[in-house]
Amino acid sequence: MAGILDSVNQRTQLVGQNRLELLLFRLIGSQRFGINVFKVREVMPCPRLTLLPGQDPFIKGVAHIRGQTISVIDLSKSTGGPEIIPDENSFVIIAEYNRSVQGFLVGGVERIVTLSWKDIMPPPEGAGKSSYLTAVTEIDKKMVSILDVEKILNEISPISTELSEDVVDASVGVDLGERVIMIADDSTVARNQVRRALEPLGLTMLLAKNGQDALDQLLAIEAECHTSITEKVALLISDIEMPEMDGYTLTAEIKNNDRLKAMPVILHTSLSGVFNNAMVAKVGAEDFIPKFHPDELATAVKKWLKKDELANNAN
Structure with missing residues (x-):
């Protein structure tokens, strides 16, 4: 595990042509998921979380990490799965999306794999509009799901798409x-x-x-x-x-x-x-x-x- 934590920072500095590096993790059970390492700032054992009054039910709490207060989202519960109960196997993936930093509570972290984007496929047609998948791939002959994190974040804190009056110009x-x-x-x-x-x-x-x-x-x-x-x-x-x-x-x-x-x-x-x-x-x-x-x-x-x-x- 120390190898994963030490290598994340280095790997986020790499940009390749039509390739990506996925950090594999689990939520509840053995199903594996992946997140692009370029999005990841840090991976750490779940820190102490503080509950805030009136917080979104998908937010497990906030943590003070390196001088910054970060909301930690239960990635299982926010995608319709059971709640993750933090224990010694739980980790928080600190990631940056859309100019903000979030923490994602996951049930366990495995390893980093390098793939070609050609190996990453759109989700099955039958997944439906309510699916939280943005892509799937196969690793070790088992399916790995890549979550639509932008959809998850938008449901928790919707992003405004309105333009300022001085920008509107039909x-x-x-x-x-x-x-x-x-x-x-x-x-x-x-x-x-x-x-x-x-x-x-x-x-x-x-x-x-x-x-x-x-x-x-x-x-x-x-x-x-x-x-x-x-x-x-x-x-x-x-x-x-x-x-x-x-x-x-x-x-x-x-x-x-x-x-x-x-x-x-x-x-x-x-x-x-x-x-x-x-x-x-x-x-x-x-x-x-x-x-x-x-x-x-x-x-x-x-x-x-x-x-x-x-x-x-x-x-």
Whole structure:
């Protein structure tokens, strides 16, 4: 266990092309789950928790960790399972999502494994809209589930998608005409958050459930264009962590294709605290916006659509 704890900090500094490192853990029982190590700040035995009056029933309590007060979420109970009773096998995974730090109480922590995003698949079709799975994979001939943490956090503390009045500008969509923007994200909650935030700009949006789906759709649309994808798709907003193909690889594929590369790409991800900005430049993305601040995202979209419009007028 000491090896896992010591290696997390090192591994969060690594960014690979279309690969990820999963920290495997258990909730109740033998079923294994995984969380991207890039999200993890620290793993520790469950510390002493303090209950707060009126706290959400899914929050086990708060802990004071390295000078910071952190809410600890019962990851089993919050996904419809039985409550985790802290004992000597319980751990708290300290992770950063959407510009905030949370603790996730889990029943046990196993090890870190390295995988290709090609080995990470969308959840089964029968999982339904109420499922908390964002992806699945197989390790040691057993299924490992990757939870939709953004959905869990949004149910505990919903994120506002409203834009400030000075950011709202429906003329953006009017100027775009029949062209659309694409949103690629494996989390249904995250896709809908982006869609709702950008609706006041009057945009028509095309949705993709992961990087491979986005690339397939773009290539199909590009085949109908005369010169460039930007005739029909003005901008792509993409998550980074996605099954089958991550946002880094998707961006690299776009920028290496002469008929796709003119389309601006905004990487929009909850990988805020340990994000490697050098990777954005390496794959050629135009911008990076940490999740989730609707005004910042909308402002970036307006900026790149304006640059796109100026470029089209110049041509």
